[in-house]
Amino acid sequence: MNRKPTQSVLILQYAILILASLFAFYPVWFTILASGRLGDRLYTLNLAGMFVPTEWTFENYRVMLFEKPLLTWIKNSLYVASVTTVASLLISTSAAFALSRFRFYGRELLLIFLLAIQTFPGVLALVAVAQILTALGLYKTHEGLILAYTIGTLVFSTWNMKGYFDTIPIDLEEAAMIDGCGPVDSFIRIAIPLALPALAVTALFGFMAGWGDFIFASVLIPAPDSAKLAVPGLYSLATDMSVPWGYFAAGGIIVVLPTLLVFLALQRFLVSGLTIGGVKG
Amino acid sequence: MIGWSGRRKALIILLFLGPTLVGILLFNVFPILLSSYTSLTNRNKFHPNPDCNLVVTSVLDPVCWPIFRANATKGLAEPYRTQTPLLKNYIDVLGQLFTREALLAFLLIFICFIPLIVAGYLERYYDRQMTRRVSSTTIWASALVVALALAYALNVREAYQTLTNTGDFFIVVFRTVIFVVLRVSLSFSLGLTLALILNSPYLPGRTFFRLILFVPWATSSLAILMALVWQFFFREQGVINQVLNFFGIHGMAWLNNPTSAFAIVVLADTWFSYPFFMIVILGALQSVPVDVYEAAEMDGARWWTQLTQITLPLVRPAILPATVLTSITAFQMFGTAYAITEGGPVQSAGKPGATDFVIVYAFKQIFNSQNYGRATAFAVILFIFLFAATLYALRLTRITKGAYE
Numbered sequence: 001m002n003r004k005p006t007q008s009v010l011i012l013q014y015a016i017l018i019l020a021s022l023f024a025f026y027p028v029w030f031t032i033l034a035s036g037r038l039g040d041r042l043y044t045l046n047l048a049g050m051f052v053p054t055e056w057t058f059e060n061y062r063v064m065l066f067e068k069p070l071l072t073w074i075k076n077s078l079y080v081a082s083v084t085t086v087a088s089l090l091i092s093t094s095a096a097f098a099l100s101r102f103r104f105y106g107r108e109l110l111l112i113f114l115l116a117i118q119t120f121p122g123v124l125a126l127v128a129v130a131q132i133l134t135a136l137g138l139y140k141t142h143e144g145l146i147l148a149y150t151i152g153t154l155v156f157s158t159w160n161m162k163g164y165f166d167t168i169p170i171d172l173e174e175a176a177m178i179d180g181c182g183p184v185d186s187f188i189r190i191a192i193p194l195a196l197p198a199l200a201v202t203a204l205f206g207f208m209a210g211w212g213d214f215i216f217a218s219v220l221i222p223a224p225d226s227a228k229l230a231v232p233g234l235y236s237l238a239t240d241m242s243v244p245w246g247y248f249a250a251g252g253i254i255v256v257l258p259t260l261l262v263f264l265a266l267q268r269f270l271v272s273g274l275t276i277g278g279v280k281g
Numbered sequence: 282m283i284g285w286s287g288r289r290k291a292l293i294i295l296l297f298l299g300p301t302l303v304g305i306l307l308f309n310v311f312p313i314l315l316s317s318y319t320s321l322t323n324r325n326k327f328h329p330n331p332d333c334n335l336v337v338t339s340v341l342d343p344v345c346w347p348i349f350r351a352n353a354t355k356g357l358a359e360p361y362r363t364q365t366p367l368l369k370n371y372i373d374v375l376g377q378l379f380t381r382e383a384l385l386a387f388l389l390i391f392i393c394f395i396p397l398i399v400a401g402y403l404e405r406y407y408d409r410q411m412t413r414r415v416s417s418t419t420i421w422a423s424a425l426v427v428a429l430a431l432a433y434a435l436n437v438r439e440a441y442q443t444l445t446n447t448g449d450f451f452i453v454v455f456r457t458v459i460f461v462v463l464r465v466s467l468s469f470s471l472g473l474t475l476a477l478i479l480n481s482p483y484l485p486g487r488t489f490f491r492l493i494l495f496v497p498w499a500t501s502s503l504a505i506l507m508a509l510v511w512q513f514f515f516r517e518q519g520v521i522n523q524v525l526n527f528f529g530i531h532g533m534a535w536l537n538n539p540t541s542a543f544a545i546v547v548l549a550d551t552w553f554s555y556p557f558f559m560i561v562i563l564g565a566l567q568s569v570p571v572d573v574y575e576a577a578e579m580d581g582a583r584w585w586t587q588l589t590q591i592t593l594p595l596v597r598p599a600i601l602p603a604t605v606l607t608s609i610t611a612f613q614m615f616g617t618a619y620a621i622t623e624g625g626p627v628q629s630a631g632k633p634g635a636t637d638f639v640i641v642y643a644f645k646q647i648f649n650s651q652n653y654g655r656a657t658a659f660a661v662i663l664f665i666f667l668f669a670a671t672l673y674a675l676r677l678t679r680i681t682k683g684a685y686e
Contacts, residue, residue, distance in 0.1 A: 010483075010484075013478045013481070013484065016474060016475075016478060017475070017478060017479075017490045017494075020471070020474075020475055020494055021490060021493045021494060023552070024493055024494050024495075024496055024497050024552070024556075025493055025496055027497075027507055027510050027511060027514075027552065028496055028497075028500060028507075030510055030514075030520070031506070031507070031510055050520050050523065091300045091301055091304070092301070094297040094298075094300070094301075095297060095298050095300070095301040097297055098293075098294045098297035098298045099298070102290065102293075102294055104290070104291070104294055110298075112672065112675055114305065115671055115675065116668050116671045116672060116675075117305065117309045117310065117313070118309070118671075119609055119613075119664060119667035119668055119670075119671050120309065120312070120313050120316075120660070120664045120667075121613050121639075121640050121643070121660060121663065121664070122613075123613075123615055123640050123643070123644050124316065124640070124643055124644070124647065124656065124657070124660040125308075125309070125312035125313070125316065126647075127312075127316075127647060127653065128311065128312030128315040128316060129308055129312060131315070131342070131343045131344065132307060132308070132311065132312075132343050134343070134344070135343035135344060135346060147304075147308075148308060150304070151304035151305065151307070151308040151309070152308070154301055154304055154305065155305075158301060184293075208501065208502055211502045212501055212502025212503065212504065214504070214505045214616060215615070215616070219648075231502065231503065231505060231506075234506065235505060235506075245513075248506065248509075249506075252503050252506045255502065255503060256499075256500055256502055256503045259499060259502045260496075260499045260500070263495070263498070263499035264492060264495070264499065
């Protein structure tokens with residue numbers, strides 16, 4: 001498998017890669033093209049316009065940034081997503097610490113239970129979650145949403161972090177403990193810095209949970225416009241009558257750009273953070 | 282392991298696990314309890330409010346909790362009550378799935394799968410022998426032939442018809458299972474192919490390709506918008522039809538045809554999900570030692586043999602849990618189908634559409650017709666099924682074990 005490939009194999013590999021890249025990138029490319037076109041003209045496109053930019057204007061971006069409440073929505077999303085990230089990191093790291101570093105009665109059962117309980121479809125728990133939030137007086141507030149998101153990420157994050165911590169030899173911490181560190185202290189000073197890839201993945205998932213979700217955000221914060229998050233806000237621009245594709249696409253690109261950059265920057269971490277941690281054989 | 286014991290240790294563990302436990306109890310366990318209870322009641326848009334004088338209701342429904350009563354919405358409508366008989370919602374959901382004809386149909390379909398199960402056991406038996414007398418291709422091919430012959434002889438098509446007539450439940454679950462199988466195997470094979478290619482060190486520009494191929498996953502925060510883009514490709518005036526027009530072919534209304542609408546949802550969801558497999562497999566491939574291949578090369582093993590005998594078995598432990606967990610999430614897929622087809626196309630009124638997968642169906646029951654009782658009964662049945670599947674998967678993959686156990 002690590003032989004130097006022959007000419008024909010190389011051509012085949014490139015052919016597959018190029019086809020797959022077209023498949024992967026064309027929908028995104030299409031969105032970029034649509035963002036540079038005015039109004040609802042997606043319907044009256046000529047064939048060439050679907051593949052190459054025949055016309056280009058920044059009008060949609062201008063409207064989205066300065067006339068629609070997109071910036072407010074992004075600010076809301078940023079608030080919700082970043083608090084979710086921090087909360088999810090803190091809570092799941094501490095849980096993963098307990099699950100990875102202590103042997104106690106019911107530990108394995110708890111791990112299984114966490115995973116199995118997760119199979120209750122989130123969408124269907126939504127009514128109950130909304131009821132609890134109403135009872136707590138947090139319905140229609142960003143804090144309620146943050147609570148729901150943070151707990152939604154806990155199972156995955158805890159599992160992933162616990163798996164990663166398991167691969168860090170405890171000897172290192174024990175050495176620190178002999179030198180006079182407490183268990184928690186040595187964990188923070190030694191294991192946490194070594195677990196950076198897993199922390200990055202957990203942070204990313206926390207952020208994406210807040211940034212990209214649609215269903216929870218639209219049900220738990222139905223109104224007013226100024227409190228909406230970016231994705232449901234964007235979606236609310238579409239009426240039953242028409243979909244303003246130009247605004248939609250431009251807004252979408254503005255919303256996705258930060259996460260795209262973060263994703264691409266973290267992709268090296270993702271490979272090790274996911275495979276070593278969450279899915280250990 | 283760490284220098285604590287007794288009460289101190291218990292306290293520390295509780296302290297660190299506490300927030301997680303409270304959160305899970307409030308937002309995961311409690312909704313399950315409440316949903317299970319709701320599934321026994323006639324709660325719907327005509328009976329939306331609780332009757333706080335009933336003991337169970339006053340304990341389970343948050344609106345009734347004394348500290349929260351101030352925030353409760355008060356309605357004038359009749360409160361909801363438990364159904365008589367108690368399991369009425371379940372009976373409604375399952376329909377006539379447990380009548381004699383339906384059970385007989387199940388039995389017939391099961392019989393057709395017996396040759397494949399036998400083949401699986403034979404295969405495992407031969408794997409343990411030193412020499413193989415029968416090749417694995419022969420075993421599977423003959424099992425498949427026998428299975429198809431049985432299916433023809435037992436008239437499976439008719440059995441399937443009987444089952445679809447038993448109500449929504451069977452058809453919805455059946456379609457979802459088909460969807461999961463197609464979507465997971467498609468994105469798995471695509472992810473595997475790409476990971477194998479990208480793992481080759483003799484490929485200029487592979488970082489570039491890795492970035493491009495990674496893009497669909499990075500757009501997951503806009504899943505709903507990208508799903509709309511996919512929908513646009515297949516509209517009557519969409520990209521596909523315009524390209525076909527250019528070649529003089531008159532395209533069809535893709536989204537109105539049950540089969541093509543189903544295929545489109547599978548395709549779009551594959552687009553969203555293959556990068557995950559690619560990343561996981563890529564990570565697993567990096568831990569496969571090179572010298573194994575060198576040894577295989579010495580023995581004259583060809584590419585295909587190396588792939589099936591070395592690479593796949595070695596990455597299996599890392600990939601299996603990911604595959605199982607993805608299958609479970611695929612079973613719960615909601616956004617893509619809802620954005621592209623809203624569960625349609627519906628062929629006859631009152632019947633579930635071709636892409637009404639379980640969660641889409643249940644979501645519509647709750648939010649469009651406010652039929653909480655029935656929808657939660659549906660959810661509870663699904664949950665029992667998925668819970669069992671997860672436990673089985675955990676046993677299969679042994680991922681609860683730590684690295685040093």
